[in-house]
Amino acid sequence: MTAPAPREGLDHGGADWAGLRVLVTGLGVSGFAAADALLERGCEVRAVDAGSAPAMTERARILEILGAELLLGESGAAAGADEAARERTLRGIDLVVTSPGWRPDTPLLVAAAEGGIPVWGEVELAWRMRPRENPAPWLTVTGTNGKTTVVTMLATILRAAGLRATAAGNVGTPLLEAVLHPDPYDVIAVELSSFQLHWQESVSPLASACLNIAPDHLDWHGGAQAYRAAKGRVYARTQVACVYNEQDPDTMHLVEEAEVVEGCRAVGFTLGVPARSMVGLVEDVLADRAFVEERATSAAEIGTLADLERAGVPAAPHVVADALAAAALARAAGVPPAAVRNGLRAYEAEPHRIATVARHADVTWVDDSKATNTHAAAASLATYERVVWIAGGLLKGAEVDDLVADVVPRLRGAVLLGADRDRIAAALARHAPDLPVIDVTRTDTGAMDEVVARAATLARPGDVVLLAPAAASMDMFPNYGARGDAFAAAVHRHVASSGGPGGSDGTGGTGPSEAPRE
Incomplete structure (x- = not known):
């Protein structure tokens, strides 16, 4: 199906748009x-x-x-x-x-x-404004969580292969700006939110990926099925490879349901040993059995777990999964194994995603303000053994009971803020009635200082104080980046007032951010 157009021929930037x-x-x-x-x-x-x-x-x-x-x-x-x-x-x-x-x-x-x-989204408009001759192919990525990491990681890999590439769409460069750039890109890594996917009908990506599906934005879409259907649109009309998550069967089902270009393949990524037409792990090696000639009997090494370490810290499982998804998309675009590895080594994580803000008095302060839904918060909390959890904001219609029940064994306590904090408090009361929970009612600019001060009273040596809100930020902040910046600044003030070095023990804050979207 192609989105209706108000005029014939509106399928490239040089078409007759005048007077529309x-x-x-x-x-x-x-x-x-x-x-x-x-x-x-x-x-x-x-x-x-x-x-x-x-x-x-x-x-x-x-x-x-x-x-x-x-x-x-x-x-x-x-x-x-x-x-x-x-x-x-x-x-x-x-x-x-x-x-x-x-x-x-x-x-x-x-x-x-x-x-x-006709009603188009800006993604539909961007697709129809591409140059008529040799337009840059799109590698499209969606998912409830991890899509920004995968898209920015993918762009790094593409550049390591010598391609002029950018991350665009729901992150980085606005998609229209990337498409219309006077110095054309060779390929564009496109992050697509469910909001954007809802409106697109004509996009035909070179390769596409849905990383995972978990309840999110249900208020916007009107229910879980509509949200799932929007995510599934990422696979429509894919030309070379539909990349899915072996650990999330719903993504594989979306591939099975998609109308794709004849010859397009399904390629899975897994944290286990990859079967044919998959990428995965063989001990500590990232292995490709999808884009090699003899995939029945051989695999290509595209990296190792050591390539994903930062400052000697092993990558969390979800980061490894993101790397495998990015590698699969890059390989679908013809990137050689060595360039995949070089890109993974060069990649620097985006701000506000499990970023260590400070270490003081044997307590680690971590900013994961980008965990704007329960699925992302669950992945973040699973990274640490003992956590003082800072949570709350706009839950966007999501339920939190399953998340709370799963993470209770890791919690030292919780500090709650934001519009829907009472719902998280109620879930904690049901599943952990003895857990210390602090309710911060303030919504002014000093609220985060109170949150940090109260969290410090709960933390013990060896603990992690983790901002993983499981909720959007717009009730109190312009975006999740501003929330993370406020947290980092409050932590630095707290450490300085406690006799610390005024910042972190060798680690920097996340820095100001460019109005990220949730």
């Missing part, structure tokens, strides 16, 4: 990139956003100079809330391009669809 009347909903990073690209091609752009953040206001000012019609603030809110305003907003529109944050049941999007107006 487009409504862009949302002026975040991706919405701005979409509006800018459309204006550059002669489209008439109307943009709507109810927000008023300084960054959005600056983007709107630029678009207004370029000739866009803007409905912002109260006018933008009215376009979504009032039927007459919606009708005016959609009048004369040929196409709607929506941003990932806009739910499909948003009245303005529903009205557009009911009125026969």
